[in-house]
Amino acid sequence: DQQVKQNSPSLSVQEGRISILNCDYTNSMFDYFLWYKKYPAEGPTFLISISSIKDKNEDGRFTVFLNKSAKHLSLHIVPSQPGDSAVYFCAASGDGANSKLTFGKGITLSVRP
Amino acid sequence: ETGVTQSPTHLIKTRGQQVTLRCSSQSGHNTVSWYQQALGQGPQFIFQYYREEENGRGNFPPRFSGLQFPNYSSELNVNALELDDSALYLCASSYMGVEQYFGPGTRLTVT
Numbered sequence: 001d002q003q004v005k006q007n008s009p010s011l012s013v014q015e016g017r018i019s020i021l022n023c024d025y026t027n028s029m030f031d032y033f034l035w036y037k038k039y040p041a042e043g044p045t046f047l048i049s050i051s052s053i054k055d056k057n058e059d060g061r062f063t064v065f066l067n068k069s070a071k072h073l074s075l076h077i078v079p080s081q082p083g084d085s086a087v088y089f090c091a092a093s094g095d096g097a098n099s100k101l102t103f104g105k106g107i108t109l110s111v112r113p
Numbered sequence: 114e115t116g117v118t119q120s121p122t123h124l125i126k127t128r129g130q131q132v133t134l135r136c137s138s139q140s141g142h143n144t145v146s147w148y149q150q151a152l153g154q155g156p157q158f159i160f161q162y163y164r165e166e167e168n169g170r171g172n173f174p175p176r177f178s179g180l181q182f183p184n185y186s187s188e189l190n191v192n193a194l195e196l197d198d199s200a201l202y203l204c205a206s207s208y209m210g211v212e213q214y215f216g217p218g219t220r221l222t223v224t
Contacts, residue, residue, distance in 0.1 A: 006155075034212065042218075043117070044203070089155050099211070100158040101156070104155050
């Protein structure tokens with residue numbers, strides 16, 4: 001049973017436009033949500049996180065929105081750049097430091113020049 | 114500040130053999146987690162080590178085992194390799210935080 005779902009396997013956007021990556025979860029006990037970016041032949045790189053007590057967190061071009069009632073979060077990238085082309089993973093964590101991460105399957109973002 | 118490193122980068126083993134993968138945590142991090150990423154899937158939690166003790170385990174059989182050393186580096190050992198063990202093995206380190214920082218991974222191929 002997949003607790004973190006990224007239902008769209010890929011997304012293609014034009015450079016300069018907004019990229020919106022979606023993620024759904026089923027376990028209401030998750031306390032934190034994270035987004036990672038992964039290039040081929042590299043490990044996942046941490047991008048941004050959000051606590052379950054917040055509904056928005058922003059860091060530069062990246063903003064994560066959390067809708068707890070819908071068990072849905074999204075990552076917005078504005079403006080999108082060709083270097084953003086990568087696989088993006090949504091992950092969820094339980095309460096407390098060093099809790100295990102539960103990942104979705106990932107979504108491949110392609111930003112067209 | 115040194116990031117998470119893993120060795121080897123690639124490895125080819127035969128079914129039934131044993132393998133050891135190594136990980137050095139990021140400077141100052143005392144917790145190491147191991148994940149398996151099969152093709153087309155997200156990383157799946159294997160286990161975590163904190164201060165040399167196992168601190169949580171995912172749904173993996175006992176032939177997956179690990180160690181953490183006093184310098185917080187870690188090993189992942191897999192016995193009796195099966196074809197389905199072919200995957201990217203990722204190590205992540207952390208220190209009292211939610212965010213985990215990943216190494217580049219070891220690509221294991223079992224033939």
